Amino acid sequence: MVQKIIIGLLATALIAVCSIWGYSVWSQKQAAAALVAAAKPVAAAIKPIEAVKPPEAAATEVAAVVPEEKADGTHFTYQYVVPRSGQLLPTYEMAREIDLLRHLPEVNQLDGWLTLPRPINFIAAECGTVNAFYAKDKGDVVLCYEMIDLLVRQGAAFVQANGGATRDQLDYLLANLRFLMLHETGHALIDMLDLPSTGREEDAVDQLATTLMLSLVSADESSSDIAQKLQLAATFFIATDDGQHDMATYADEHSVGAQRYFNLQCMIYGNNPGKYLRIVTTGRLPEARALRCEEESKQITRSWMRLIEPNIAPKHRLTAEEERAKIEQIQRKQVESTQAPYMR
Numbered sequence: 001m002v003q004k005i006i007i008g009l010l011a012t013a014l015i016a017v018c019s020i021w022g023y024s025v026w027s028q029k030q031a032a033a034a035l036v037a038a039a040k041p042v043a044a045a046i047k048p049i050e051a052v053k054p055p056e057a058a059a060t061e062v063a064a065v066v067p068e069e070k071a072d073g074t075h076f077t078y079q080y081v082v083p084r085s086g087q088l089l090p091t092y093e094m095a096r097e098i099d100l101l102r103h104l105p106e107v108n109q110l111d112g113w114l115t116l117p118r119p120i121n122f123i124a125a126e127c128g129t130v131n132a133f134y135a136k137d138k139g140d141v142v143l144c145y146e147m148i149d150l151l152v153r154q155g156a157a158f159v160q161a162n163g164g165a166t167r168d169q170l171d172y173l174l175a176n177l178r179f180l181m182l183h184e185t186g187h188a189l190i191d192m193l194d195l196p197s198t199g200r201e202e203d204a205v206d207q208l209a210t211t212l213m214l215s216l217v218s219a220d221e222s223s224s225d226i227a228q229k230l231q232l233a234a235t236f237f238i239a240t241d242d243g244q245h246d247m248a249t250y251a252d253e254h255s256v257g258a259q260r261y262f263n264l265q266c267m268i269y270g271n272n273p274g275k276y277l278r279i280v281t282t283g284r285l286p287e288a289r290a291l292r293c294e295e296e297s298k299q300i301t302r303s304w305m306r307l308i309e310p311n312i313a314p315k316h317r318l319t320a321e322e323e324r325a326k327i328e329q330i331q332r333k334q335v336e337s338t339q340a341p342y343m344r
C-alpha cells in the first residue's frame with residue numbers, strides 16, 4: 001500500500017515535471033509531425049493538377065514551392081506490457097499514464113535522429129528480476145518494472161538520508177532512468193551499427209550515456225542541471241556496491257559499482273574542471289585520478305561523436321553555421337530561464 005501511495009505521488013509530480021522537462025523538444029517534434037501530416041493532403045491535391053499541365057511547367061512550379069525533403073532517421077517504438085503480478089500494476093499504470101519511455105530527453109532526441117538498420121523498441125515489462133537490458137534478437141531495450149520499483153525505493157532512502165522532498169525522490173528516479181536507458185541504447189547502437197569497441201562494452205556504454213547527457217543540452221536544462229542528474233546516477237553505483245567482492249564479481253563483464261562511480265565523476269569533472277572543481281574538493285574524486293580527467297573526458301567524447309556522427313540522418317545534419325546558431329539559441333533560452341526563477 002505504501003508503495004502504491006509513493007508511486008501515486010510520484011506520478012502526479014512527474015506529470016507536472018514532464019510538462020516542462022523535455023517538453024519543448026517533444027512539442028517541436030509534434031509540431032513538425034503535424035506540419036508533415038498537414039502537408040500530405042496538400043501534396044496529394046497537387047498531383048491531378050500536375051497531370052493536366054505540361055510536365056516541365058509543373059515540375060518547375062512544384063520545385064519552387066516544395067523544397068526537396070531530406071531523409072529522416074529511424075523512429076523508435078514504445079510499449080508498456082501489462083504485468084502478471086498485481087504488485088507491479090501501480091508501476092505499470094504510472095509508466096503508461098505519463099508515457100515514461102517517451103519522456104526520457106536523450107532517447108527522445110535520438111528518436112529519428114540516426115539512420116539505423118531497424119527501429120529500437122523501448123519496452124517496459126515485468127521481468128521477474130530487477131533489470132534493464134538490450135535483447136539483440138528483437139532489437140528491444142527492456143526496462144523492467146522491478147527496476148523502476150527499486151529506484152523508487154532507493155530514491156526514498158536517498159531523500160530520507162539527505163533530508164529532501166518528493167521532488168528530490170523524483171529527480172533520483174528520472175536521472176537514473178535516463179542514464180540506464182542510454183546505457184542500454186548504447187548496447188543497441190553498438191550492435192545495430194556494428195560500432196567498434198576495443199575496451200569492455202559495459203564501460204563503453206556507460207561512457208556513451210554520460211557523453212550524450214553532457215552533450216545533448218537543451219533549453220530546458222543547463223549543463224549544471226545535467227551534471228547534478230549525473231551525480232544521482234553515480235549515487236546508484238555506490239548505493240549498489242557493498243564492497244563485498246569475490247572473484248566472480250571481478251570476473252564480471254561490468255566494472256564494480258565503485259569503479260563506475262569514479263569513472264562517472266571523472267567524466268563530469270573532466271567536462272569542465274573549473275566549473276566542477278567541488279567534485280574534487282569534496283572528495284568525490286581523488287586528486288590523483290582528477291589530474292587526467294579533462295583529457296580522458298575529451299577523448300571519450302571525441303571518440304563517441306566520431307562513431308555516431310556518420311549515422312546522423314540527412315534531415316538532421318547541420319552546417320557549422322546552423323549548429324552555431326542553434327547553440328546560441330539554446331544558450332539564450334537558458335539565460336532567459338535563469339532570469340525568470342518563478343518558472344522552476
Ligand SMILES: [Zn+2]
Nearest residue numbers: 183187202205
Ligand atoms: Zn550493459
